[in-house]
Every structure is written in structure tokens, then in C-alpha cells.
Amino acid sequence: MAKQQGSGLQSVEAALNALLDGVEALSSETVSVEHAGSRVLAESVAAERDVPPADNSAMDGYALRLSDAGKTLPVSQRVAAGTPPVPLAPSSCARIFTGSEIPAGADCVVMQEAIEETPEGIRFPASIPEGNNIRRRGCDVASGSTLLSAGSRLEAAALGHLAGQGITGVSVRRRPRVALLFTGDELVDPGKPLMPGQIYNSNRPMLQRLLERFGAEVVMAGPVPDCYEATCDRLRQAAEGADVVVTTGGVSVGEEDHVKHALDALGTLDLWRLAMRPGKPLALGRLPREKDSTQVRFVGLPGNPVSSYVGAWLFLRPLMGHLLGCPVLQSLPRVYASAGFDAHTQARRHYMRVSLEFGQDRIVAHAFADQSSNVLSSCIDADALAIVPPFSDIAAGDRLECLWLMGH
Numbered sequence: 384m385a386k387q388q389g390s391g392l393q394s395v396e397a398a399l400n401a402l403l404d405g406v407e408a409l410s411s412e413t414v415s416v417e418h419a420g421s422r423v424l425a426e427s428v429a430a431e432r433d434v435p436p437a438d439n440s441a442m443d444g445y446a447l448r449l450s451d452a453g454k455t456l457p458v459s460q461r462v463a464a465g466t467p468p469v470p471l472a473p474s475s476c477a478r479i480f481t482g483s484e485i486p487a488g489a490d491c492v493v494m495q496e497a498i499e500e501t502p503e504g505i506r507f508p509a510s511i512p513e514g515n516n517i518r519r520r521g522c523d524v525a526s527g528s529t530l531l532s533a534g535s536r537l538e539a540a541a542l543g544h545l546a547g548q549g550i551t552g553v554s555v556r557r558r559p560r561v562a563l564l565f566t567g568d569e570l571v572d573p574g575k576p577l578m579p580g581q582i583y584n585s586n587r588p589m590l591q592r593l594l595e596r597f598g599a600e601v602v603m604a605g606p607v608p609d610c611y612e613a614t615c616d617r618l619r620q621a622a623e624g625a626d627v628v629v630t631t632g633g634v635s636v637g638e639e640d641h642v643k644h645a646l647d648a649l650g651t652l653d654l655w656r657l658a659m660r661p662g663k664p665l666a667l668g669r670l671p672r673e674k675d676s677t678q679v680r681f682v683g684l685p686g687n688p689v690s691s692y693v694g695a696w697l698f699l700r701p702l703m704g705h706l707l708g709c710p711v712l713q714s715l716p717r718v719y720a721s722a723g724f725d726a727h728t729q730a731r732r733h734y735m736r737v738s739l740e741f742g743q744d745r746i747v748a749h750a751f752a753d754q755s756s757n758v759l760s761s762c763i764d765a766d767a768l769a770i771v772p773p774f775s776d777i778a779a780g781d782r783l784e785c786l787w788l789m790g791h
């Protein structure tokens with residue numbers, strides 16, 4: 384286990400280094416573009432065609448030669464979108480529409496609001512800028528250029544870009560397979576009656592949703608009884624079918640907290656107990672996977688829902704980012720805001736759940752009043768985690784570094 388700090392707690396940075404050390408991107412698979420939403424490109428895609436494929440008009444209007452500016456010209460052809468034009472006849476203009484190809488010979492387009500229709504033809508203004516309203520071939524994508532880089536996440540615009548090339552299939556990273564286990568004999572899944580002493584399992588849908596957003600596939604999700612042998616069995620089983628095993632609860636110091644001991648016995652406990660709030664008892668390590676003699680990463684999140692939520696953003700997201708070879712998932716964007724509250728911290732760095740108010744000249748971070756790790760209400764409107772260093776006094780107006788939970 385890595386060396387501990389004086390407080391006996393390890394830094395978040397040390398934990399992230401231990402977790403990500405040696406993590407390599409997973410293998411790739413080919414999927415149809417239709418089903419590639421949110422997947423991560425395994426290889427860069429080169430453009431094979433220019434977009435647009437030819438010079439075309441940005442406006443509904445008339446194409447002409449710049450040398451004919453100020454003249455009245457007959458309309459010699461009508462170029463509808465989807466129909467290739469013929470070369471422009473001398474001393475004439477072409478009726479043209481947005482997206483229609485520019486006829487050879489024409490070098491500008493005048494929008495129809497700027498011309499005058501006369502019995503002799505179309506009268507054009509005397510002054511027309513060069514190349515007016517012409518969108519050049521390849522101005523969006525040039526053939527041979529990199530259309531999308533390896534590691535890009537295929538969201539809406541990227542999918543449009545692939546379609547613009549006529550591409551139907553892409554090579555993407557396999558989704559990290561995650562096994563999610565929940566410890567705690569008090570837990571019941573919604574849909575079942577709640578007996579005295581029981582609570583509903585909030586972590587299950589919450590982590591499932593977060594993991595899917597981070598690009599993972601949850602292949603197994605289920606309870607683990609509060610018993611050492613059962614915990615060992617479930618961890619062993621989980622490691623066989625997954626790339627990452629995540630547990631919640633059972634990592635603290637009570638005698639019903641078996642996860643850490645089971646991990647210690649079965650695999651490697653790399654690091655335990657972090658100088659962060661919430662999430663102090665978080666445990667990180669590796670479990671052996673017998674079927675291919677490899678190791679899978681283990682993340683033991685504390686049971687309190689807020690500790691699990693914050694731990695997922697801080698640790699599971701970058702882990703998925705590394706398994707997917709996707710830089711945007713590897714770290715959270717930082718944003719600086721003025722504190723809209725007073726706070727003081729003890730020995731642990733506090734990741735406070737804040738909502739961001741975007742004003743004209745500054746961003747104000749508002750903290751949810753109750754920052755306890757069992758109060759999931761604090762996460763509902765949290766746009767960011769404000770990082771408050773240990774032993775600090777924060778006064779309203781102070782500058783805060785925040786991790787932006789984009790689209791949380």
C-alpha cells in the first residue's frame with residue numbers, strides 16, 4: 384500500500400495516480416454510425432471527400448460574373464439544389480438557391496432581396512463584393528484532412544460529420560464493463576416493500592446512470608450480504624466478468640465493513656482513506672481475473688450516497704476515460720467562481736456541492752446548505768464541486784476553484 388500522509392489520509396492526487404497507473408485503453412470494435420452515439424473513436428478518421436463537394440450558393444438569388452455588376456441580365460438557367468448546373472452563358476445570370484452548385488463562369492451570388500426584376504431581366508447592384516455569397520468547395524472539410532481524432536466522443540456534431548462523408552461504420556473502443564456491488568443488509572431495491580430498519584438503495588440507479596454517462600456498460604449490479612465470505616465470493620465472481628469492480632459501502636472501520644478485508648485477501652489494496660470530504664474511506668485496488676490471468680481495477684466507494692456520487696465523478700470518470708482512451712473524460716474542466724457563502728474546513732479537502740450562477744461579469748457559486756455526506760439533495764442542482772482546501776476559512780466573495788460537472 385502507498386505511503387500515508389501524516390494525517391493517515393492520502394491525497395486525492397496520490398489516489399488518482401495509483402488508480403490510473405498502468406491502465407490501458409480497451410480493444411476496439413466496429414459499430415454502425417447509427418449506433419455509435421457517445422462511443423469513443425479508436426482510430427482517427429480521415430476525410431475522403433470535400434464538404435461541400437463543390438462551390439455553392441449561401442443564398443437564394445442569382446449567380447453572375449462580377450464583371451457584369453450593375454447590368455441587367457437575362458436568366459439563362461435555373462439551378463435547383465441536387466441538379467448540376469451548365470456553364471453560365473455569356474452576359475446572363477442563373478437563378479440559384481441556397482446549396483445549389485455555382486455554374487462554371489459565375490463568381491458571385493446576389494441575394495434575391497438585392498436585385499430588381501425588370502422586363503429586360505434582372506438588374507444587379509453596381510458594387511458586389513468578390514466571391515459574394517459563395518461557399519467554397521471543401522471549406523468545411525477538405526479531403527485528406529483529419530475529420531475526427533482518435534479518442535473523440537461521438538456526440539451529435541461528430542455523428543453529423545461522419546454522415547457528411549457517407550461513412551456508415553466506425554471503429555470505437557469497447558465499453559468498459561463494470562460490475563456494481565452494493566453492501567449493506569439494510570438495502571432494498573424499489574419495487575419491494577420496506578421493512579423496519581431498511582432503506583431503499585439510492586446508489587444503484589445513481590451510479591448506473593453516471594457510469595453509462597462516463598461511457599461504461601454495467602454488466603452486473605446486485606447486493607452483497609454483510610458477511611466476509613459472501614463478500615469474497617461476490618468480488619471474485621464480479622472480477623471474472625468485468626474490467627472494473629465497483630462497490631459501495633462497507634469500507635469504513637465497523638465490524639460489518641468487509642470490503643477492504645476481502646480486497647486485501649483476494650487482490651491488492653493500493654490505497655485506503657483519503658484526505659477528502661465526502662469520501663474519506665474510499666478504497667482502491669486490484670482484483671485478479673483468473674480467466675485471463677489479468678487484474679481488474681477495484682474502486683470501493685463509501686456507502687453514503689453523496690460520498691459515492693462525488694467519488695464517481697472524481698475516480699470512476701477518469702478511470703473510464705483512460706479505459707476508453709478519451710481525453711475529455713480523463714479530467715473535469717475547472718471553472719473559477721466567487722463564493723456565495725461562508726465556510727471553513729478541517730483536515731480534509733472539501734468538495735462542496737455548488738450550483739453556479741452565471742452573471743454578466745462573474746460566476747457565483749452557491750453551496751447547498753447541508754453538505755453532509757448522507758444528504759443527496761445537495762447533489763440534485765450541483766453544477767460543480769467547489770474545491771475548498773483543508774483548514775481554510777472561506778468568506779463570501781472569495782475566489783473558488785470548481786470542478787464542473789458538465790450536464791450532471
Ligand SMILES: Nc1nc2c(c(=O)[nH]1)N[C@H]1C(S)=C(S)[C@@H](COP(=O)(O)OP(=O)(O)OC[C@H]3O[C@@H](n4cnc5c(N)ncnc54)[C@H](O)[C@@H]3O)O[C@H]1N2
Binds near residue numbers: 565585664
Ligand atoms: N468510527 C468511524 N465511523 C465512520 C468513519 C470513521 O472514520 N470512523 N467514517 C465515516 C465516513 S466519513 C463514511 S463516508 C462512512 C462510510 O462508511 P461505509 O463505506 O462503510 O458505508 P456503510 O457504513 O455501509 O454506509 C454508510 C451509510 O450509507 C448508507 N448506504 C450505504 N449504501 C447505500 C445505498 N446503496 N443506498 C443508500 N444508502 C446507502 C448506509 O445505510 C449508511 O447510512 O462511514 C462513517 N463512519
Ligand code: MOO
Binds near residue numbers: 659660663685756
Ligand atoms: O467521508 Mo464521509 O464520505 O464524509 O461521510
